[in-house]
Amino acid sequence: MTYVPRRSVLYMPGANERALEKAKTLPADALILDLEDSVAPDAKADGRKRVCEAVGAGGYGRRELTIRVNGLDTQWHADDLRAAAEAGPAGVVVPKVNSAADVHAIERALEAAGAPDHTAIWAMVETPIAMLRAHEIAAASERLTVLVMGTNDLAKELHAEHVPGRAPLLTGLSLALLGARAAGKVILDGVYNDVKDLDGFAAECRQGREFGFDGKTLIHPGQIGPCNEVFAPSDTEVEHARRVIAAFEAAAAEGRGVVTVDGRMIENLHVDNARRVLDVAAAIGAFDNGE
Numbered sequence: 413m414t415y416v417p418r419r420s421v422l423y424m425p426g427a428n429e430r431a432l433e434k435a436k437t438l439p440a441d442a443l444i445l446d447l448e449d450s451v452a453p454d455a456k457a458d459g460r461k462r463v464c465e466a467v468g469a470g471g472y473g474r475r476e477l478t479i480r481v482n483g484l485d486t487q488w489h490a491d492d493l494r495a496a497a498e499a500g501p502a503g504v505v506v507p508k509v510n511s512a513a514d515v516h517a518i519e520r521a522l523e524a525a526g527a528p529d530h531t532a533i534w535a536m537v538e539t540p541i542a543m544l545r546a547h548e549i550a551a552a553s554e555r556l557t558v559l560v561m562g563t564n565d566l567a568k569e570l571h572a573e574h575v576p577g578r579a580p581l582l583t584g585l586s587l588a589l590l591g592a593r594a595a596g597k598v599i600l601d602g603v604y605n606d607v608k609d610l611d612g613f614a615a616e617c618r619q620g621r622e623f624g625f626d627g628k629t630l631i632h633p634g635q636i637g638p639c640n641e642v643f644a645p646s647d648t649e650v651e652h653a654r655r656v657i658a659a660f661e662a663a664a665a666e667g668r669g670v671v672t673v674d675g676r677m678i679e680n681l682h683v684d685n686a687r688r689v690l691d692v693a694a695a696i697g698a699f700d701n702g703e
């Protein structure tokens with residue numbers, strides 16, 4: 413799987429002209445122009461027109477541009493999907509995807525509307541049944557490239573509380589990760605609602621990274637910088653990866669398949685991981701330099 417930086421993926425209300433303009437200068441890797449929860453029912457049609465025009469007009473540079481449509485069971489879904497297909501963003505983010513059949517319906521609708529091949533499906537998994545079917549959803553289509561956690565909806569459905577450490581959500585997060593990885597797909601963590609609590613936010617970014625998420629979805633510009641930092645390999649990690657590869661190659665030249673670095677065992681699989689760290693760091697370096 414070729415790594416595409418999606419450390420920071422910022423939602424912005426599709427009806428908010430100022431936010432759509434401001435996003436052109438923000439250092440997020442990707443943007444989700446939202447037509448669902450952040451847009452009031454009366455503003456849906458206007459929001460749809462606005463975000464599709466924004467995608468058509470461009471000006472977002474290398475930021476990956478996606479549109480979040482309303483859910484499959486809503487009155488706006490079909491029109492949103494048709495308009496998004498015509499606008500041709502990098503991805504269409506679909507909330508509350510609960511089955512492979514849902515993915516197939518989205519895929520058929522995009523194809524019927526003439527969506528370009530580059531428009532991927534990003535499926536939001538945010539219900540108990542979606543956690544239990546995460547692999548079925550992730551593997552349902554090649555057009556589906558990204559799973560997006562919806563942790564607010566998941567907590568609501570579970571009757572769970574938002575607590576530091578996210579204990580009530582950990583099983584769901586793990587199931588979704590297992591499903592995504594088993595299907596070879598990218599997976600993004602959910603949002604952190606308290607935009608003023610940067611310490612709590614940083615802790616949740618670190619937890620997401622430790623779990624294996626590729627990046628995190630965000631709701632405020634102030635969350636972008638800290639998130640980019642956490643989801644990129646640090647200089648220390650890059651240096652360690654280089655030493656792992658060098659030590660293993662030296663050992664291999666002497667006919668050994670195992671070595672220690674800083675007292676820890678290094679085998680082939682650790683070298684694979686070290687190479688992945690270097691690939692990710694290089695891709696992020698090129699992205700940040702605008703290459």
Ligand SMILES: CC(C)(COP(=O)(O)OP(=O)(O)OC[C@H]1O[C@@H](n2cnc3c(N)ncnc32)[C@H](O)[C@@H]1OP(=O)(O)O)[C@@H](O)C(=O)NCCC(=O)NCCSC(=O)C[C@H](O)C(=O)O
Nearest residue numbers: 423424425431434446449450562563564565603631632633
């Ligand atoms: C959360 C907010 C409502 C906070 O808004 P506000 O108090 O106005 O923020 P600030 O005054 O600090 O804003 C400072 C400037 O930054 C711009 N801004 C703010 N947010 C964004 C954004 N998301 N994208 C782009 N620009 C943004 C403001 O316009 C200010 O600009 P300026 O005037 O030039 O200084 C607000 O941040 C917000 O609306 N966030 C996005 C909310 C959203 O999209 N929600 C839906 C997605 S999350 C979700 O649905 C969860 C999921 O489905 C689940 O189940 O978990």
Ligand SMILES: [Mg+2]
Nearest residue numbers: 538562564565
């Ligand atoms: Mg949601």
